[in-house]
Amino acid sequence: MPKVTIDGHTIQVPDGTTILQAARMIGPEVAPPTMCYYSKLKTSGGYCRTCIVKVTKGSDKDPRPMPKPVASCRTMVMDGMEVVNNTSPEIVDARKGVVEFLLINHPLDCPVCDQAGECHLQDLGYEHGLSSTRYDFERRTFERKDIGDKIQLHMNRCILCYRCVKTADQVTDGRSHGVMNRGDVAEISTYIEKAIDNDFSGNVIDVCPVGALTDKTFRFKSRVWFTKPVDAHRDCPKCSGKTTLWLKGEDVLRVTARKDQWGEVEEWICNECRFDKKKTKDWIIEGPRKIDHHSVISQNHYNKLANPHYKKLGK
Amino acid sequence: MGKKLLIHNEHVANIHTLEVYKQHGGYASVEKAIKTMTPEAIVEEVKKSGLRGRGGAGFPTGMKWSFLAKPEGVPRYLVCNADESEPGTFKDRYLMEKIPHALVEGMITSSFALGVHTAYIYIRGEYFYVSRILEKAIEEAYAAGLLGKNILGSDYSLDLYVQVGGGAYICGEETALLESLEGKRGNPRIKPPFPAIAGLYGCPTVVNNVETIAAVVPIVMMGGDEYAKIGIGRSTGTKLISASGHINKPGVYEIELGLPVEEFVYSEEYCGGIWKGKKMKACIPGGSSVPIIPAELLLKTAAGEPRLMTYESLSDGGFATGSMLGSGGFMVYDEDTSIPMNLYTLNRFYHHESCGQCSPCREGTGWMEKVAHRLAEGHGKPSDIDLLWDIQKRIEGNTICPLGDAAAWPVASAIRHFRQEFEALIPKKEVAH
Numbered sequence: 001m002p003k004v005t006i007d008g009h010t011i012q013v014p015d016g017t018t019i020l021q022a023a024r025m026i027g028p029e030v031a032p033p034t035m036c037y038y039s040k041l042k043t044s045g046g047y048c049r050t051c052i053v054k055v056t057k058g059s060d061k062d063p064r065p066m067p068k069p070v071a072s073c074r075t076m077v078m079d080g081m082e083v084v085n086n087t088s089p090e091i092v093d094a095r096k097g098v099v100e101f102l103l104i105n106h107p108l109d110c111p112v113c114d115q116a117g118e119c120h121l122q123d124l125g126y127e128h129g130l131s132s133t134r135y136d137f138e139r140r141t142f143e144r145k146d147i148g149d150k151i152q153l154h155m156n157r158c159i160l161c162y163r164c165v166k167t168a169d170q171v172t173d174g175r176s177h178g179v180m181n182r183g184d185v186a187e188i189s190t191y192i193e194k195a196i197d198n199d200f201s202g203n204v205i206d207v208c209p210v211g212a213l214t215d216k217t218f219r220f221k222s223r224v225w226f227t228k229p230v231d232a233h234r235d236c237p238k239c240s241g242k243t244t245l246w247l248k249g250e251d252v253l254r255v256t257a258r259k260d261q262w263g264e265v266e267e268w269i270c271n272e273c274r275f276d277k278k279k280t281k282d283w284i285i286e287g288p289r290k291i292d293h294h295s296v297i298s299q300n301h302y303n304k305l306a307n308p309h310y311k312k313l314g315k
Numbered sequence: 316m317g318k319k320l321l322i323h324n325e326h327v328a329n330i331h332t333l334e335v336y337k338q339h340g341g342y343a344s345v346e347k348a349i350k351t352m353t354p355e356a357i358v359e360e361v362k363k364s365g366l367r368g369r370g371g372a373g374f375p376t377g378m379k380w381s382f383l384a385k386p387e388g389v390p391r392y393l394v395c396n397a398d399e400s401e402p403g404t405f406k407d408r409y410l411m412e413k414i415p416h417a418l419v420e421g422m423i424t425s426s427f428a429l430g431v432h433t434a435y436i437y438i439r440g441e442y443f444y445v446s447r448i449l450e451k452a453i454e455e456a457y458a459a460g461l462l463g464k465n466i467l468g469s470d471y472s473l474d475l476y477v478q479v480g481g482g483a484y485i486c487g488e489e490t491a492l493l494e495s496l497e498g499k500r501g502n503p504r505i506k507p508p509f510p511a512i513a514g515l516y517g518c519p520t521v522v523n524n525v526e527t528i529a530a531v532v533p534i535v536m537m538g539g540d541e542y543a544k545i546g547i548g549r550s551t552g553t554k555l556i557s558a559s560g561h562i563n564k565p566g567v568y569e570i571e572l573g574l575p576v577e578e579f580v581y582s583e584e585y586c587g588g589i590w591k592g593k594k595m596k597a598c599i600p601g602g603s604s605v606p607i608i609p610a611e612l613l614l615k616t617a618a619g620e621p622r623l624m625t626y627e628s629l630s631d632g633g634f635a636t637g638s639m640l641g642s643g644g645f646m647v648y649d650e651d652t653s654i655p656m657n658l659y660t661l662n663r664f665y666h667h668e669s670c671g672q673c674s675p676c677r678e679g680t681g682w683m684e685k686v687a688h689r690l691a692e693g694h695g696k697p698s699d700i701d702l703l704w705d706i707q708k709r710i711e712g713n714t715i716c717p718l719g720d721a722a723a724w725p726v727a728s729a730i731r732h733f734r735q736e737f738e739a740l741i742p743k744k745e746v747a748h
């Protein structure tokens with residue numbers, strides 16, 4: 001069992017643990033932010049580079065530091081390893097650079113985006129970003145694509161985290177969803193524009209960290225923060241039936257999977273639960289859902305963040 | 316005249332045919348290897364030869380081969396990287412086009428050494444006509460009993476296939492190449508695991524450049540020790556250089572490593588000096604991914620030593636005053652060349668070729684292109700030079716594959732050595748405030 005020290009906290013972890021997992025075991029104060037890693041998906045991570053940390057000591061056996069920041073989600077812990085994250089000004093600065101990259105082509109259309117208030121990119125920009133952008137060119141745009149009657153794709157907002165691709169690969173049967181083209185014009189696509197249509201496809205909405213994939217049955221019904229999340233369940237033959245309902249009065253505006261402390265789905269849910277069960281009588285309500293401590297929704301930061309020009313982004 | 320081991324027969328009529336190739340000693344290494352040597356002995360010779368990968372990174376080939384995992388009952392693969400898309404590099408094409416059997420022979424001998432029974436040549440889409448030449452050569456080799464079942468009557472069998480890529484630079488990166496060969500999108504894989512452990516179809520795989528594999532032929536024939544006598548220090552053997560740009564005699568040259576750079580540029584045997592009687596301004600000595608350096612630093616190191624065509628000498632001084640041998644794509648620029656315009660061209664290339672997996676490379680390459688464009692066109696802002704510097708710094712070392720570094724280094728070196736030229740292009744009124 002290797003021992004690792006992250007930002008001064010030492011912890012012993014099972015073999016094969018990544019730096020990110022070890023940091024999460026220590027707690028949110030040392031855990032790096034993640035935009036592409038997803039613990040429920042195999043081979044996720046490594047793309048966005050927001051989770052970078054600095055390895056100041058490789059291991060007891062080979063104490064040399066690693067020359068460059070590493071993606072904590074894809075780097076294994078070695079015995080005696082020492083890592084700095086938030087305590088390293090270099091990492092804090094490098095992360096600002098990554099956030100800037102993620103934002104230069106983002107449309108910042110938060111005021112009309114259904115994800116606003118629960119968007120990981122908003123949180124990331126708020127907590128780790130620069131106060132202004134140095135990008136003064138036109139932002140990239142894509143043509144709108146229809147991917148079926150339940151899911152809306154706004155490619156302009158996509159950060160190419162590959163989570164939805166991996167979800168389609170690993171959670172649904174019969175993948176018809178992937179990445180087309182290359183570089184900064186790469187886009188999420190269902191091959192030959194085929195609608196994603198199978199029992200678990202709706203989960204791509206929940207894994208999407210931004211508003212690129214949203215629930216058409218919820219579109220523009222309400223701002224997230226005007227709805228009341230409650231945990232509920234039903235006897236479902238296809239999935240666990242354990243969900244979060246987003247209520248306004250007696251109406252179920254939206255059904256999602258339950259998400260853990262890191263914003264990740266606890267259990268995948270089926271499309272019937274997600275899209276078709278929109279009445280409170282379909283559900284057994286358990287009680288209010290506790291919303292993650294750092295979420296923009298719970299901290300009322302939205303007004304600052306919603307400025308489409310991001311002039312005042314940051315603290 | 317330096318010694319030639321790879322393209323010494325380049326001008327022999329019909330050397331592309333098996334018959335003529337054999338008349339000139341071709342396929343002797345296959346005979347020698349299969350009939351008189353063990354696979355381990357060949358790997359040992361390659362180790363002794365000091366051969367280093369000719370695809371750009373210069374990793375010792377013998378060491379790479381000895382890392383190949385050999386679990387029981389699992390196939391292993393040899394994959395030849397013939398993607399050759401690094402701007403300024405065209406030596407592999409020359410070799411394959413002129414003497415295709417040199418590569419086929421190298422593939423057979425190398426596959427035998429590695430215990431491989433299925434091997435692939437992955438060639439870039441734009442080289443479609445070269446793939447035809449290779450396929451013809453392979454057909455001839457099959458007919459002559461040099462490929463297929465029981466090669467030369469031994470119990471060793473090998474199948475060799477040519478796979479044409481779709482024409483993406485990124486598919487030259489070895490793990491992207493493997494993805495593409497498997498029929499998937501050519502995205503580089505996250506390492507570890509390295510191909511030697513889990514490569515093609517998850518099996519142990521060696522990926523080597525065309526020239527590296529061709530060099531195995533003379534190594535087996537002359538012995539590793541003899542090969543290592545050519546060259547200087549850890550730069551052994553001969554190297555194909557693709558010489559281009561503002562020189563009198565562009566083309567592919569085989570040089571002995573250790574040749575003085577000055578001789579390479581100015582002698583009649585090689586580049587024949589700068590064209591139109593002009594002066595050399597700068598050079599990118601190892602393909603577009605390596606740093607550009609001014610003429611003075613190309614010919615002499617910062618310490619005043621003559622610069623040699625070796626891995627070590629060309630990188631002497633690190634990135635501050637040196638560059639790299641890289642793939643041997645030697646591009647020379649005369650005094651009239653606009654470095655900012657040249658940089659913009661490179662930026663455009665990397666932007667176009669980024670696979671888009673990592674945010675710094677995906678977003679940063681496009682941003683750099685836009686900034687470099689406006690600078691080169693004469694409407695840059697005073698802050699643009701520092702901005703470019705900062706963007707490249709934030710890409711370098713923070714990506715899955717080395718394309719990010721390859722996109723960053725040309726920017727850093729152009730600004731490092733030619734900053735004034737960028738500043739001179741910024742409109743005066745802007746400089747004033």
Ligand SMILES: Cc1cc2nc3c(=O)[nH]c(=O)nc-3n(C[C@H](O)[C@H](O)[C@H](O)COP(=O)(O)O)c2cc1C
Binds near residue numbers: 370397400524721
């Ligand atoms: C973006 C990129 C493009 C590359 N293109 C090529 C190529 O066209 N040909 C090649 O031999 N190696 C290329 N390489 C290097 C390969 O990844 C690999 O190191 C090489 O094929 C190993 O062979 P060697 O050891 O014989 O040089 C490229 C690397 C990168 C990062």
Ligand code: SF4
Binds near residue numbers: 158163164188208210
């Ligand atoms: S659509 Fe969403 S989940 Fe899919 S790659 Fe883009 S940002 Fe990630």
Ligand code: SF4
Binds near residue numbers: 668669674676
């Ligand atoms: S560095 Fe660029 S080319 Fe390489 S994997 Fe990342 S995005 Fe793709």
Ligand code: FES
Binds near residue numbers: 050052071
């Ligand atoms: S979360 Fe680690 S690289 Fe994206």
